[in-house]
Amino acid sequence: MSDRRIINRNYTCRFCGTIRRAPADYVPGAPPTPRCCGQPMQLLSYEQTVAATQLSEVARKAWLDAGGDVAKRGGKHHWKAVW
Numbered sequence: 001m002s003d004r005r006i007i008n009r010n011y012t013c014r015f016c017g018t019i020r021r022a023p024a025d026y027v028p029g030a031p032p033t034p035r036c037c038g039q040p041m042q043l044l045s046y047e048q049t050v051a052a053t054q055l056s057e058v059a060r061k062a063w064l065d066a067g068g069d070v071a072k073r074g075g076k077h078h079w080k081a082v083w
């Protein structure tokens, strides 16, 4: 029985704003970083994932271009995109 765990992480494409779940590429033996628009997708932190899913693809792309910062806020979704 294998003890290798598949850890899914969220990736985004900074060119089109797509979000995709894929196995973490830092785990030994994992598949390579998913690609979109001909480029490797950007790995999102948990906080960035919460913030990014609240944005439209157009807004997400602008936010990623600006650095993808997040800030902790109150309410149901604690992490908000800031730029």
Ligand SMILES: [Zn+2]
Pocket (backbone or CB within 6 Å): 013, 014, 015, 016, 017, 018, 036, 037
């Ligand atoms: Zn793309």
